[in-house]
Amino acid sequence: MTEPYKHKAVPALDVFKPDLFKDKVVFVTGGGSGICYGVTETLMRFGAKAAIVGRKAERLRAAAQQLERDTKSKAIATPGDVRKIETIQHAVKQTLDAFGKIDFVICGAAGNFMAPIEGLSSNAFRAVVEIDLIGTFNTVRATMEEVKKNHGSYVHISATLHYSGLPWQSAASSAKAGIDAFSAALAVELGPFGVRSNCIAPGLIAGTEGADRLVPQGQEEMAQGFIPMQRIGQKEDIANAAVFLFSEAASWVTGQILVVDGGSVHFRGPFLPYPDAVMDTQSFKSLFPGSKM
Numbered sequence: 001m002t003e004p005y006k007h008k009a010v011p012a013l014d015v016f017k018p019d020l021f022k023d024k025v026v027f028v029t030g031g032g033s034g035i036c037y038g039v040t041e042t043l044m045r046f047g048a049k050a051a052i053v054g055r056k057a058e059r060l061r062a063a064a065q066q067l068e069r070d071t072k073s074k075a076i077a078t079p080g081d082v083r084k085i086e087t088i089q090h091a092v093k094q095t096l097d098a099f100g101k102i103d104f105v106i107c108g109a110a111g112n113f114m115a116p117i118e119g120l121s122s123n124a125f126r127a128v129v130e131i132d133l134i135g136t137f138n139t140v141r142a143t144m145e146e147v148k149k150n151h152g153s154y155v156h157i158s159a160t161l162h163y164s165g166l167p168w169q170s171a172a173s174s175a176k177a178g179i180d181a182f183s184a185a186l187a188v189e190l191g192p193f194g195v196r197s198n199c200i201a202p203g204l205i206a207g208t209e210g211a212d213r214l215v216p217q218g219q220e221e222m223a224q225g226f227i228p229m230q231r232i233g234q235k236e237d238i239a240n241a242a243v244f245l246f247s248e249a250a251s252w253v254t255g256q257i258l259v260v261d262g263g264s265v266h267f268r269g270p271f272l273p274y275p276d277a278v279m280d281t282q283s284f285k286s287l288f289p290g291s292k293m
């Protein structure tokens with residue numbers, strides 16, 4: 001049988017000009033780890049300066065230092081909690097003090113865990129919506145005057161969870177659906193000011209907490225096989241999409257959701273055994289040893 005062909009993840013620097021984002025400033029919630037760290041690193045390699053936001057100040061500072069070492073551009077840690085707008089306003093002020101402006105914003109901070117609806121408390125559901133959806137609103141509200149001044153651009157990190165009724169992901173699915181809707185409204189309200197707003201909806205991305213949580217241990221091979229492009233995504237894949245969306249090449253692209261998932265969304269089987277997953281939640285607990293189910 002012919003082996004499936006696998007494209008490699010190609011760094012955006014091999015495709016776009018190296019000074020693409022020289023003199024640009026990007027404000028990134030969730031930039032201290034995971035996908036958004038990877039996106040920040042790539043934007044900095046193209047010359048952007050970055051302010052990264054998260055709650056864990058020490059980890060954030062270490063991340064900013066690492067970004068500076070690896071990219072030779074500037075990064076600052078601006079600790080804040082996206083649920084509290086005053087902390088994001090403070091982070092914006094710190095960014096303006098350091099870099100004088102904000103051109104691009106990535107709304108990437110998120111919280112998630114797997115739980116059936118009947119195992120979710122009202123507070124747990126609210127916590128996810130507060131971080132993902134209200135956190136996105138707070139970030140936009142705190143940055144939009146600056147972004148308008150520079151005719152800049154927003155990229156919100158969404159997901160594909162809510163394209164179907166995925167079990168055990170009701171809170172994150174609801175929050176991400178809200179982010180997609182909010183981004184479209186933002187695109188329409190700020191379009192006449194020269195500001196764009198788009199979402200990236202990543203599929204499964206390797207080396208992230210999200211992927212560790214969603215793929216049952218020992219099932220990685222099987223998970224890859226269900227992806228039309230035959231591999232789990234890399235942070236670079238999402239970074240490349242962000243480079244395009246922030247670049248002038250996308251100047252007529254706004255209010256869109258760019259799905260970057262190797263085609264998974266078009267080939268969907270339930271990733272949890274069904275109906276066992278919803279009938280007896282204990283039956284396969286061993287597949288997810290770390291989960292709070």
Ligand SMILES: NC(=O)c1ccc[n+]([C@@H]2O[C@H](COP(=O)([O-])OP(=O)(O)OC[C@H]3O[C@@H](n4cnc5c(N)ncnc54)[C@H](OP(=O)(O)O)[C@@H]3O)[C@@H](O)[C@H]2O)c1
Pocket residue numbers: 029030031032033034035036053054055056057059080081082083107108109110111112131135157158159160201202203204205206208209210211
């Ligand atoms: N991993 C995947 O396969 C996947 C797939 C689809 C979509 N996504 C989306 O991609 C984004 C990044 O996910 P990831 O897997 O890379 O996760 P991650 O490393 O856990 O990133 C989440 C980030 O958000 C920050 N954060 C959480 N709550 C916050 C709050 N209240 N205020 C400020 N910052 C907060 C965290 O920093 P602190 O803890 O320091 O606050 C962390 O840096 C998320 O929007 C996620 O939904 C991921």
